[in-house]
Amino acid sequence: MEPIGRIQLCHGDCMDFMRTLPDGAFDLAIVDPPYFSGPEKRGYYGRSISTTKVKRVNYHKSDRWSIPTSEYFDTLRRVARHYIVWGCNYFDYVFDHGRIVWDKCNGASSFSDCELAATDLFRSVRLFPFMWNGMCQGKSMTDGRTMQGNKRLNEKRIHPTQKPVALYRWLLTNYAKPGWKILDTHLGSGSSAIAARDLDFEFTGIEIDETYYNGAVERLENYIAAKHPVLDLI
Numbered sequence: 001m002e003p004i005g006r007i008q009l010c011h012g013d014c015m016d017f018m019r020t021l022p023d024g025a026f027d028l029a030i031v032d033p034p035y036f037s038g039p040e041k042r043g044y045y046g047r048s049i050s051t052t053k054v055k056r057v058n059y060h061k062s063d064r065w066s067i068p069t070s071e072y073f074d075t076l077r078r079v080a081r082h083y084i085v086w087g088c089n090y091f092d093y094v095f096d097h098g099r100i101v102w103d104k105c106n107g108a109s110s111f112s113d114c115e116l117a118a119t120d121l122f123r124s125v126r127l128f129p130f131m132w133n134g135m136c137q138g139k140s141m142t143d144g145r146t147m148q149g150n151k152r153l154n155e156k157r158i159h160p161t162q163k164p165v166a167l168y169r170w171l172l173t174n175y176a177k178p179g180w181k182i183l184d185t186h187l188g189s190g191s192s193a194i195a196a197r198d199l200d201f202e203f204t205g206i207e208i209d210e211t212y213y214n215g216a217v218e219r220l221e222n223y224i225a226a227k228h229p230v231l232d233l234i
Contacts, residue, residue, distance in 0.1 A: 004197070004217075004220060004224070005197065006196075006197070006200065006201065006202045006203065007193050007197050007203050007205070007220065008203065008204045008205070009187065009190070009193060009204075009205050009206075009207070009216060009217055010205065010206045010207075011208075011210060011213040012206060012208065013206075013208050014072075014185035014186065015071075015075065017185075017206050018075045018079050018185070021079040024078075024079070024080070025079045025181070026079060026081070026181045026182065026183040026204070027080070027081050027082065027176070027177070027180035027181050027182070028080060028082045028121075028183070029076050029079075029082070029083045029085075029184070029185065030083075030084045030168065030182065030183075030184055030192055031076065031083070031084070031085055031086065031183075031184055031185050031186055032184075032188060033072070033085075033086075033087065033185070034065045034066065034068070035086075035087035057157050059158075059159065059160045060209070060211040060212065060215075062209040062211070062212065064209045065208070065209065068091070070093055072185075073085070073091070073095075076185065079183070080183055082119070082120055082121050083118075083119060083120060084118075084119045084121070084175070085118050086115060086116075086117045086163075087115065087116070087117075088116055089116050095118035095120075096120035096123075097123045098118065098120060098121055098122045098123050098124065099116060099117065099118060099119070099124075099125045099126070100116070100117040100119060100126050100127075100128065100171070101115075101116055101126070101128070102114060102115045102116075102117070102130065102163075102167055103127060103128065103129040103130070104132045105129055105144065105145055106131065106132065106133035119175075121175050126174075128170050128171075129144045130144030130145075130164055130166050130167055130170075131144055131145060131146075131148075132163075135154060137154045137155060138164065141166040141169050141170050141173075155191075156219075158189050158212075158215045158216075158219060159188045159189035159212060162188060162189040162191065163188075163191050165191045165194045165195050165198075167191070168191055168192045168195035168196070169195040169198060172195055172196060172199050172201060176199075180201060180202075181201075181202045181203075181204070182196050182202065182204070183203075183205075184204070184205040184206070186206070186207070187205035187206055187207035187213065187216050188207065188212060188216065189212070189216060189219065190205065190216030190219045190220050192205060193216065197220065197223075197224070
């Protein structure tokens with residue numbers, strides 16, 4: 001376990017971790033488990049060279065990822081009072097009626113135009129537009145349809161299914177209450193941890209793959225160091 005302020009990052013199996021927890025240990029779980037088999041088996045996500053001749057990131061190949069079963073979702077609902085589960089349309093599991101749509105503003109891409117999450121926080125459908133297509137990333141949480149003009153300010157991709165920090169900031173700003181404890185069982189790139197840290201939530205993130213775990217820790221530490229004094233890391 002790596003404590004960074006109110007952020008706890010853990011390298012391990014999320015099922016082993018959750019089995020040790022009492023009921024309702026967390027207020028909200030925001031999770032992005034593997035939807036399907038594929039990204040963990042190849043270094044490049046999609047083509048190695050894009051149609052515009054841009055070389056793709058050569059991601060680490062992981063043999064630790066697995067598609068969750070109903071036991072995972074049942075356990076998640078036991079340990080967290082509320083949940084937001086990305087990729088709900090891929091899983092053979094009955095979720096509550098609420099839906100969140102992330103519009104990636106990338107209609108010309110071969111990837112999905114949107115991603116869908118299920119939640120028990122409400123029964124309606126909510127939309128968050130934020131451009132996320134290679135080097136084309138949204139300008140801000142409130143102006144996601146506009147492309148970030150300075151690509152040097154873009155988030156560096158370290159994970160094949162990485163989601164933007166702005167998405168997690170929007171989720172926490174709109175749907176988490178002050179004082180809530182947040183859980184992410186599939187930490188991945190650590191975007192959720194950065195957003196939780198920015199908004200001063202108590203947060204626990206778990207990642208089973210050592211390479212991606214180390215990458216998420218390094219990303220969070222670099223982010224804090226860039227925004228705050230070095231003493232903030234102590």
